[in-house]
Amino acid sequence: MEDLKGKVAVVTGGAGGIGKAICHRFGIEGMRVVVADLDRAGLDETVAELREHGFDATGLVTDVTKRESLDALREGTLEAYGAVHVLCNNAGIANTSFGNVWEHENVDWRWSLEVHLIGVINGCAAFVPWMLESRHEGHIVNTVSGNGGIVPLPASAPYAVAKGAVVTYTECLWAQLRDLDARIGVSLLFPSGYTPGLLNTGIWNQSARPVEFAPSKPKPPRRGLELFMEQTRAAGREVQFTPLEEVADQVAVGIQRDQFWMIAPSDRSDMQIRARAESMIGRHHPTYMKD
Numbered sequence: 001m002e003d004l005k006g007k008v009a010v011v012t013g014g015a016g017g018i019g020k021a022i023c024h025r026f027g028i029e030g031m032r033v034v035v036a037d038l039d040r041a042g043l044d045e046t047v048a049e050l051r052e053h054g055f056d057a058t059g060l061v062t063d064v065t066k067r068e069s070l071d072a073l074r075e076g077t078l079e080a081y082g083a084v085h086v087l088c089n090n091a092g093i094a095n096t097s098f099g100n101v102w103e104h105e106n107v108d109w110r111w112s113l114e115v116h117l118i119g120v121i122n123g124c125a126a127f128v129p130w131m132l133e134s135r136h137e138g139h140i141v142n143t144v145s146g147n148g149g150i151v152p153l154p155a156s157a158p159y160a161v162a163k164g165a166v167v168t169y170t171e172c173l174w175a176q177l178r179d180l181d182a183r184i185g186v187s188l189l190f191p192s193g194y195t196p197g198l199l200n201t202g203i204w205n206q207s208a209r210p211v212e213f214a215p216s217k218p219k220p221p222r223r224g225l226e227l228f229m230e231q232t233r234a235a236g237r238e239v240q241f242t243p244l245e246e247v248a249d250q251v252a253v254g255i256q257r258d259q260f261w262m263i264a265p266s267d268r269s270d271m272q273i274r275a276r277a278e279s280m281i282g283r284h285h286p287t288y289m290k291d
């Protein structure tokens with residue numbers, strides 16, 4: 001989709017760091033934007049900010065874990081703008097439990113899988129039939145992570161397992177849309193940028209757990225970004241940040257170029273991809289997990 005101007009985009013998790021940056025970029029491109037998020041206060045604030053910049057934005061409270069909520073999002077989008085061209089399935093939460101894979105509670109797995117994997121499945125199930133029927137040019141961007149999308153960090157398995165599954169789901173989505181000669185592009189966003197560093201987003205904070213995913217005993221408090229920065233400084237290093245605009249740039253340019261793998265240039269990512277592929281081809285143990 002080369003021309004973004006006037007197109008309608010829906011961004012789940014749009015009230016948070018990366019999603020909000022994508023909404024801003026879409027606004028700059030002259031797109032009409034539907035911001036979808038569970039966080040009503042953040043949603044109102046984001047929509048107000050976008051409108052202050054003169055962008056055409058609408059906010060719809062959405063829970064990606066519920067299929068009916070995604071159906072309502074589609075209907076609300078059609079009511080507001082009459083079409084949908086771009087869907088970014090981006091909502092996410094911090095890792096739900098740290099430790100050994102056999103020790104996490106069932107709810108830890110379910111919360112991560114429901115938001116990250118079922119959230120994407122629900123988004124596509126609600127929007128793709130309409131997008132196909134409309135015959136408009138369209139594009140779907142599913143946000144994953146190097147953690148699970150390339151090589152998992154074993155300590156955060158609930159997060160990594162879900163993101164790995166989204167990669168597989170999205171490969172299947174791409175192939176099936178190609179079989180139909182659909183005018184819908186598909187991408188996997190691995191959030192990072194051209195400037196090396198961390199992404200300063202809400203995911204560093206403890207996400208508020210819905211009661212349906214309440215653990216049987218309280219979890220130890222999460223190490224937030226401030227604590228991480230303090231510790232890094234104490235070790236004599238400064239934390240570097242990647243501007244979120246750089247992530248959003250990859251999304252806008254990636255859609256225009258119909259780029260499936262939205263992975264910023266990175267020697268480290270390339271090394272991990274090669275190490276994993278070579279381990280499989282050589283039938284070796286996954287020693288890249290220990291590097």
Ligand SMILES: NC(=O)c1ccc[n+]([C@@H]2O[C@H](COP(=O)([O-])OP(=O)(O)OC[C@H]3O[C@@H](n4cnc5c(N)ncnc54)[C@H](O)[C@@H]3O)[C@@H](O)[C@H]2O)c1
Nearest residue numbers: 013015016017018038039063064091092145199201202203
């Ligand atoms: N920040 C990073 O370093 C990083 C790295 C790789 C991947 N990601 C991924 O990027 C995406 C965006 O995360 P972020 O870093 O901007 O975090 P963030 O916390 O700033 O934003 C995530 C947003 O998702 C919303 N959300 C959570 N559960 C939801 C639900 N059930 N329904 C609807 N919305 C819900 C939150 O309210 C929040 O606004 C996530 O998928 C995350 O896994 C982030």
